[in-house]
Amino acid sequence: MMHIPARVVRAERENERVVSLTFDVKLNGAPGQFIMVWLPGFDEKPYSLAGASPLKITVGARGSFSTKLCSLKKGERAWVRGPYGRGFELLGKKILLVGGGYGFAPLRFLAAEAKKRGIHAVAICGARTKSLLLKPAACKTIFSTDDGSFGIKGSAIVAMEELFKKERFDVVYACGPEKMMEAVARLAKKHRAGCQLLLERYIKCAIGVCGHCACGDKLVCFDGPRFGYEMLANPEFGKIWRDKAGRKVQL
Numbered sequence: 512m513m514h515i516p517a518r519v520v521r522a523e524r525e526n527e528r529v530v531s532l533t534f535d536v537k538l539n540g541a542p543g544q545f546i547m548v549w550l551p552g553f554d555e556k557p558y559s560l561a562g563a564s565p566l567k568i569t570v571g572a573r574g575s576f577s578t579k580l581c582s583l584k585k586g587e588r589a590w591v592r593g594p595y596g597r598g599f600e601l602l603g604k605k606i607l608l609v610g611g612g613y614g615f616a617p618l619r620f621l622a623a624e625a626k627k628r629g630i631h632a633v634a635i636c637g638a639r640t641k642s643l644l645l646k647p648a649a650c651k652t653i654f655s656t657d658d659g660s661f662g663i664k665g666s667a668i669v670a671m672e673e674l675f676k677k678e679r680f681d682v683v684y685a686c687g688p689e690k691m692m693e694a695v696a697r698l699a700k701k702h703r704a705g706c707q708l709l710l711e712r713y714i715k716c717a718i719g720v721c722g723h724c725a726c727g728d729k730l731v732c733f734d735g736p737r738f739g740y741e742m743l744a745n746p747e748f749g750k751i752w753r754d755k756a757g758r759k760v761q762l
């Protein structure tokens with residue numbers, strides 16, 4: 512639970528909304544795990560590991576906290592604790608990584624680990640438009656945009672359907688909007704591939720105590736954030752989210 516200081520050594524703009532920050536800290540963490548980032552006087556929020564040694568996170572500017580985080584410059588400091596949660600398990604000989612928005616960042620970390628272990632990976636990076644795409648992973652990367660401004664026209668699911676017509680994969684790994692991950696899981700199941708999904712819920716304690724991150728009977732911070740097909744039977748997956756006050760809201 513102890514925070515450690517982390518100084519920015521590199522701030523790299525990925526696109527008009529997303530920045531990757533590398534810190535002078537080395538963690539023993541795996542792709543799919545997350546850390547809590549604290550900016551004193553602002554707030555503390557969870558971010559997936561985009562790299563562990565050195566620590567790297569990829570942040571999309573949305574509200575005030577993430578916008579402040581994105582504005583950190585080389586030499587400036589945040590405080591971090593973690594890593595937390597169950598990360599991805601690298602299985603199989605040939606894997607497919609499907610990411611939407613900043614959700615592609617932990618998959619790039621996974622692609623780098625797969626390369627080290629000699630596992631063949633193909634990645635799909637999806638976004639609404641070209642200016643919101645992230646940089647490619649350390650493997651063949653197929654891009655898709657909803658408006659057709661770059662790569663395949665349509666969602667990451669359209670790209671995944673195209674790919675499955677030609678190739679088979681042992682396991683599909685996904686991170687991005689929950690509706691997208693639901694479709695990924697159904698498609699992977701249809702093609703008899705394994706499936707690992709990285710879920711998000713409102714995280715406060717990150718250690719399985721407060722219950723704020725519940726998705727049905729699962730705690731995302733403690734039981735996840737990596738889940739498998741069992742999520743398709745979870746009544747809240749793809750449907751319900753809890754807001755800051757713990758109230759249920761429709762996704």
Ligand SMILES: Cc1cc2nc3c(=O)[nH]c(=O)nc-3n(C[C@H](O)[C@H](O)[C@H](O)COP(=O)(O)OP(=O)(O)OC[C@H]3O[C@@H](n4cnc5c(N)ncnc54)[C@H](O)[C@@H]3O)c2cc1C
Pocket residue numbers: 545555556557558559560568569570571572573574575576577578613616710711712713714715736754755
């Ligand atoms: C396990 C996990 C990993 C994440 N990894 C990344 C990442 O790699 N990159 C990235 O840009 N974002 C990531 N997020 C989302 C991130 O924690 C923030 O929610 C996001 O940066 C917006 O924060 P904000 O305060 O600027 O925006 P706000 O305007 O306050 O919120 C925007 C949205 O973020 C949600 N949110 C706000 N606070 C939290 C919180 N404490 N926990 C979960 N969701 C919250 C809100 O419900 C809202 O839907 C992750 C979330 C989780 C749960």
Ligand code: FES
Pocket residue numbers: 713714715716717718719720721722723724725730731732733
């Ligand atoms: S955030 Fe407190 S139990 Fe998960």
